Amino acid sequence: MKSANSQSVSPQPARFCFIALAAAVSTALLAGSISAHAQGSDPGMMRGNEGKPATGQVPQQIEKQFPVGAxxxxxxxxxxxxxxxxxxxxxxxxxxxxxxxxxxxxxxxxxxxxxxxxxxxxxxxxxxxxxxxxxxxxxxxxxxxxxxxxxxxxxxxxxxxxxxxxxxxxxxxxx
Structure with missing residues (x-):
């Protein structure tokens, strides 16, 4: 028999807190990984050259125009x-x-x-x-x-x- 003073602790709230904490940590790790990948894919962003084209890039060709009216x-x-x-x-x-x-x-x-x-x-x-x-x-x-x-x-x-x-x-x- 249980006494009136004893409290029963349910494991559900602890499990919920652990799952929420695990989800928050994995979201933060994923966001950091994506950010690092994005910066790593453009070396200019690491050097503060955001608005400048990287040196050595091939210039884009101007697209030809169809000779309309000929x-x-x-x-x-x-x-x-x-x-x-x-x-x-x-x-x-x-x-x-x-x-x-x-x-x-x-x-x-x-x-x-x-x-x-x-x-x-x-x-x-x-x-x-x-x-x-x-x-x-x-x-x-x-x-x-x-x-x-x-x-x-x-x-x-x-x-x-x-x-x-x-x-x-x-x-x-x-x-």
């Missing part, structure tokens, strides 16, 4: 040269990002966006539906598919290069 005549698709005739594709991307051109038989239009890191995205095309014979139609389909699937662009030696999963288009400025 007319382009297609020279080749996947290395195969187009003959210099009336069936050679051409296109222009205007300042409103409207891509318009001629695929070899039909005219087309779409919306196209030059993206960061010389990315390129083209919407589905609106195309007229004229047939110019099996060879020209097949060449036009291949060109339009390569243009639609273009993901990267570059200007190399004055030529616009569009690359994607369905091929590489090389075009030159036209008048």
């Amino acid at each position: 007319s382009w005549v297609v020279l080749s698709l996947n290395g195969k040269t187009y003959p210099a005739d009336n069936n050679r594709p051409f296109f222009v991307l205007d300042s409103q990002f409207q891509l318009r051109g001629f695929g070899g038989c039909n005219t087309f239009s779409a919306t196209a966006y030059p993206l960061r890191n010389q990315g390129f995205a083209v919407s589905p095309f609106a195309v007229t539906r004229k047939s110019c014979g099996p060879q020209i139609d097949a060449a036009e389909r291949a060109f339009l598919l390569a243009l639609r699937m273009s993901q990267k662009w570059d200007v190399v030696k004055g030529n616009l290069i569009l690359q994607g999963a369905n091929g590489t288009i090389r075009a030159d400025r036209s008048l």
Whole structure:
């Protein structure tokens, strides 16, 4: 039997205090570790050079700008040269990002966006539906598919290069 004067001490409050203390200590250690890692990852912060760039850094390249408003005549698709005739594709991307051109038989239009890191995205095309014979139609389909699937662009030696999963288009400025 218990006497009326005896007090029973429950182990629960002591366990709760120990868990709370352990959580506080581990939080403090983690915060200190993160702070030390952040300072260690930038040696300039240890020397008080917070606002200054570290010496020896490579300067960032200025990103190229897509030549909006220029007319382009297609020279080749996947290395195969187009003959210099009336069936050679051409296109222009205007300042409103409207891509318009001629695929070899039909005219087309779409919306196209030059993206960061010389990315390129083209919407589905609106195309007229004229047939110019099996060879020209097949060449036009291949060109339009390569243009639609273009993901990267570059200007190399004055030529616009569009690359994607369905091929590489090389075009030159036209008048």
